[in-house]
Amino acid sequence: MSDGADSGDADDAVATDTAVTTDTATAADADAADTAALDAEAITAARQQAAAADRVVVKAGTNSLTDDESNLSLSKLHKLVDDITDLRDRGKQVVLVSSGAVGAGIGRIGYESDTIEESQALSTIGQSQLMTAYSESFARYDTKVAQILLTQHDLDNPDRFTNIRNTIETLLEWGVVPIINENDAIATEELRIGDNDRLSSSVAIGIDGDLLVTLTDVGGVYTGNPKTDANAELIDAVGANYDEVQAIVDESSTESFGGIQTKVEGARRVSEHGLPGIIAASTEPDVLARIADGETVGTIFLPINGVDNE
Numbered sequence: 001m002s003d004g005a006d007s008g009d010a011d012d013a014v015a016t017d018t019a020v021t022t023d024t025a026t027a028a029d030a031d032a033a034d035t036a037a038l039d040a041e042a043i044t045a046a047r048q049q050a051a052a053a054d055r056v057v058v059k060a061g062t063n064s065l066t067d068d069e070s071n072l073s074l075s076k077l078h079k080l081v082d083d084i085t086d087l088r089d090r091g092k093q094v095v096l097v098s099s100g101a102v103g104a105g106i107g108r109i110g111y112e113s114d115t116i117e118e119s120q121a122l123s124t125i126g127q128s129q130l131m132t133a134y135s136e137s138f139a140r141y142d143t144k145v146a147q148i149l150l151t152q153h154d155l156d157n158p159d160r161f162t163n164i165r166n167t168i169e170t171l172l173e174w175g176v177v178p179i180i181n182e183n184d185a186i187a188t189e190e191l192r193i194g195d196n197d198r199l200s201s202s203v204a205i206g207i208d209g210d211l212l213v214t215l216t217d218v219g220g221v222y223t224g225n226p227k228t229d230a231n232a233e234l235i236d237a238v239g240a241n242y243d244e245v246q247a248i249v250d251e252s253s254t255e256s257f258g259g260i261q262t263k264v265e266g267a268r269r270v271s272e273h274g275l276p277g278i279i280a281a282s283t284e285p286d287v288l289a290r291i292a293d294g295e296t297v298g299t300i301f302l303p304i305n306g307v308d309n310e
């Protein structure tokens, strides 16, 4: 399974107040680039807000955890754990939303699913393998982890969500890293690629997170599909150019590169709640430490109601 491919809810397409992009390849893209120069200060402020985040939700996609044969990649997983530990060493709280259950299950069984039922079964195999690997990898730093499996119903139900939030608060107080995934075995509608992008934004908002970082196999949001378009350029920041960026993303998305849409929607959604969202490459060296240093990494979605961006 790849790292996300469905379009999801499209309720985030409203204009915001500032934006920056790099140079762009098409006339339509140029609009997004034009708005860029508007407010470099707001971008710096957003990067600083991201750097100062005390509570960070990190979302890792399947491609960030598995190899080309869909086997769980311990080197990728160890890197993610190293990066998270960089944040924890700075005194930050980290909640991880991890995909990879179905992907790891496919690798484990050596069989790609034909049906939803088979994908559900594969998720149960991969999820336990995933958690074993996380437990062992975090143990290198004497850090304990906890598994939380959620469905959209749990997030929509206020009582259930209160319980989830209380559990996460307690785990964080104890210094444990909560690792969240969709409960694929019991909710077939949860098995769509990209759902963890929605789930991670809901979690970030619901637990009063300060930052959502979505780690993926591309370096952020581009003016085209970077896997096929040599002219595609990274868009540094998204704000007032959101509609233009959304149009570029819609245009460049294909079945194999559709996952960026749900990531954009997730980052946009948290930005509407006043927290920055960053989409960055999981392969980038020290990616989370660099974000915590306020460096320009990936694409940042500027917080719309943030104190620095009014």
Ligand code: GLU
Pocket: 001, 002, 003, 004, 061, 062, 098, 099, 100, 101, 102, 103, 123, 181, 182, 184, 190, 191, 192, 193, 194, 195, 196, 197
């Ligand atoms: N819950 C799925 C899994 O762990 C991934 C869904 C998604 O990528 O959003 O395999």
